[in-house]
Amino acid sequence: YDYDGPSMKTSVPGPRSQALTKQLGEIQNNLPFKPEMDSVTLVRSTSSVTMRRAEGTTWWTWTTTACWMSTLRSRPSQLSTLVNRPALGILPPENFPDKLTESLLSVSPSGMTRVQTMACGSCSNENAYKAMFIWYRNKERGHNMPSDEDVSTCMINKAPGCPDLSILSFNGGFHGRTMGCLATTHSKAIHKLDVPSFDWPMAPFPRLQYPLEEFTRENAQEEARCLEETEDVIVKWRQKGNPVAGIVIEPIQAEGGDNHASPDFFKGLRNIARKHGCAFHVDEVQTGGGATGKYWAHEHWGMDDPADIVSFSKKLLTGGYYHKDELQADKPYRIFNTWMGDPSKNLLLAEVLNVIRRENLLEEVTRSGKALLNGLYDLQAQYPGILSRARGQGTFCAIDICDDATRNSILLKARDKGVLLGGCGDRSIRFRPALIFKEYHVHIFLNIFNDVLAEH
Amino acid sequence: YDYDGPSMKTSVPGPRSQALTKQLGEIQNNLPFKPEMDSVTLVRSTSSVTMRRAEGTTWWTWTTTACWMSTLRSRPSQLSTLVNRPALGILPPENFPDKLTESLLSVSPSGMTRVQTMACGSCSNENAYKAMFIWYRNKERGHNMPSDEDVSTCMINKAPGCPDLSILSFNGGFHGRTMGCLATTHSKAIHKLDVPSFDWPMAPFPRLQYPLEEFTRENAQEEARCLEETEDVIVKWRQKGNPVAGIVIEPIQAEGGDNHASPDFFKGLRNIARKHGCAFHVDEVQTGGGATGKYWAHEHWGMDDPADIVSFSKKLLTGGYYHKDELQADKPYRIFNTWMGDPSKNLLLAEVLNVIRRENLLEEVTRSGKALLNGLYDLQAQYPGILSRARGQGTFCAIDICDDATRNSILLKARDKGVLLGGCGDRSIRFRPALIFKEYHVHIFLNIFNDVLAEH
Numbered sequence A, B: 001y002d003y004d005g006p007s008m009k010t011s012v013p014g015p016r017s018q019a020l021t022k023q024l025g026e027i028q029n030n031l032p033f034k035p036e037m038d039s040v041t042l043v044r045s046t047s048s049v050t051m052r053r054a055e056g057t058t059w060w061t062w063t064t065t066a067c068w069m070s071t072l073r074s075r076p077s078q079l080s081t082l083v084n085r086p087a088l089g090i091l092p093p094e095n096f097p098d099k100l101t102e103s104l105l106s107v108s109p110s111g112m113t114r115v116q117t118m119a120c121g122s123c124s125n126e127n128a129y130k131a132m133f134i135w136y137r138n139k140e141r142g143h144n145m146p147s148d149e150d151v152s153t154c155m156i157n158k159a160p161g162c163p164d165l166s167i168l169s170f171n172g173g174f175h176g177r178t179m180g181c182l183a184t185t186h187s188k189a190i191h192k193l194d195v196p197s198f199d200w201p202m203a204p205f206p207r208l209q210y211p212l213e214e215f216t217r218e219n220a221q222e223e224a225r226c227l228e229e230t231e232d233v234i235v236k237w238r239q240k241g242n243p244v245a246g247i248v249i250e251p252i253q254a255e256g257g258d259n260h261a262s263p264d265f266f267k268g269l270r271n272i273a274r275k276h277g278c279a280f281h282v283d284e285v286q287t288g289g290g291a292t293g294k295y296w297a298h299e300h301w302g303m304d305d306p307a308d309i310v311s312f313s314k315k316l317l318t319g320g321y322y323h324k325d326e327l328q329a330d331k332p333y334r335i336f337n338t339w340m341g342d343p344s345k346n347l348l349l350a351e352v353l354n355v356i357r358r359e360n361l362l363e364e365v366t367r368s369g370k371a372l373l374n375g376l377y378d379l380q381a382q383y384p385g386i387l388s389r390a391r392g393q394g395t396f397c398a399i400d401i402c403d404d405a406t407r408n409s410i411l412l413k414a415r416d417k418g419v420l421l422g423g424c425g426d427r428s429i430r431f432r433p434a435l436i437f438k439e440y441h442v443h444i445f446l447n448i449f450n451d452v453l454a455e456h
């Protein structure tokens, strides 16, 4: 194959990057802006997973979406979708149902035929929570006619109109940063500090030992403990008058450090939700879209009825959530906003799905994911003082570093060799390659990563 | 001029609309979907403010954004902005600072040089609230170092890490539907019902008599009463341990029924905010972008220092907020999300601003707004049993209808004549024409509206 790995043209940050950083810093909060990130052009060819930057440097990135849609260039008829921004809730364009069918509905999770588009992961989850609250209250009432008291109290933020209901979430979970989502996020203090929150319960997410196959007994015990505590928390919150309307969980806790759990754990949780009358919401904002080797990470659980709600965003380019019929709001304008997503993103998604199918990218991901994880196992055996807990599903992989300082030094050294990696949790490095990341890319990467580790 | 008013080709809903409605109804919550709305192509020519629909009917709409950017068709180089979706917080494209300068920064409110882009009105307001909470807590601390207790308690949604702080909002206000925004929204019960909320205070928005010039004394009294109550509420919430970190208000309450207030009222409120150490947030999501005849509705107040935060979305195509330097978060990742807006929308906005300037659209709006309001005054004199309280600024106008049933019948009859109008508040009709709506369009409209009224 032709070499399409990283190629460095300047030291980092280059002069152009520095100038642009300064320019942007004068305009807005650019603190998270990384100095090397001066220009993004995602390059999509049959053999490239790179970004070209202003200085002529070719970077490797691990965080891009599936692929670049060069085909759109040649379809000026679709331009009107890109330049118009309709209010989808009331003015959907004529091709909107067709595009939905071609894109989101062609990959619906098991048991779900309805999808509500939204604009980002946060409004997807916020609205999914609202759908669960509405469903729960109508279930409590036995009908969907609010009382006069409901109507008058809700206008002043008081119960029963704005009821004392909660969403149960998990330690280490991340579900977004708007205030409803943030009350279910428990990954980093920096996200939550100084922002008022709700009195909603948090249950422990299993802390497993890896490789999973080697610790089945210990891990099963840990999962049983977490399930038991979850049930206790549900009972406790009901007793204190703030019942759990819904449970939200990620199939793999991403921001929180790539924490995995077994299909049995999720099956157990699904049953607990059913037993206590809570809706079950699987947040696939990070895991959905193919990186685990299946379109949805929850498909690995092998369940016919995995969830009541599945939310998505990121790799799917548009946000939204699938839901079972019961979770449909009973009246217009209860689940609503101005844009309700953006149809131009459905167009892009339909194209991405075509590429995924045509090029068998999910099989590709499974294959390169296996190569990546095996490579990480080898490196972990070679550098036991630095690396531990290699884990992953598909190319959705991570590994722990001995301490935070070493992690940062590894991230910087990799960057200087043209590979952009990110951290998650307290001391993990996460791998999130594009879906077109192939087995030979894995080997290029492992060589570079080995060089970086050898310097420590 | 050439007639470019509405032209009806079928009865409403036409056969194509019905088929599409059915198709979409099988996929998602389409209850707010209006049957006549089967296809949107916004047509932008020098003399057209219409939408062409599937059946060949030409509608007049009042809710579109400024204009269609035909110029973009001829610039394939900008296509990459349209088809790539970068994560702006960490990977802004190279032309992002330039495009910001050309677009949002060229219309910064007085006293503000910083803008934070966001994707929609809700995340704009949610993040503006977060910025006010962070600012307030750092002010309370006297520095920006959180204590260990702050850090540990915030992870479990408890004070002091997640502090008891509130945002004061107004009766009839609308600021969005995510859970933080929703706690400050008080326009319709349907938005809030069954969704848990915060114990945040609500103050009365002045209920003025129109035309404003005729009731100056009565209106000044009403405004003084509202200011006094606002101050009382701030004191009360401080006393009960849930102090007001920020005040949020619309320059014209839109959803809540097009409620206006005088520059004196807003000056008084700005002073109260200052006196009690609360941030002052002006929500221009509906009013920003030129419809009032100025770029920002708050410019009509004539203040050098109108606000600490101004949020926007809708007509500006991208969401976000301007803020004073003090409101800048002190650390990276405190105000953050995956996409932080969408640069393709800045591109469109820069083009919209060019058109606004080139064609003097703000003057145009002032002129046609005056014609529209005068026309409404005339009709109100002619139909005193049906119409009252005509009011407006620029083309941002509204009028009250005697009762809800008559309002709906008027909306339907106007629709059947090809004019799409919307309601707001309990029994108002609101007018939100595109910025290119000219004086002669006003006369076409007034004729049609007169015909509709004559039938009642």
Ligand code: FES
Binding pocket: A119, A120, A121, A122, A123, A124, A178, B119, B120, B121, B122, B123, B124, B178
């Ligand atoms: S909250 Fe999702 S786009 Fe604004």
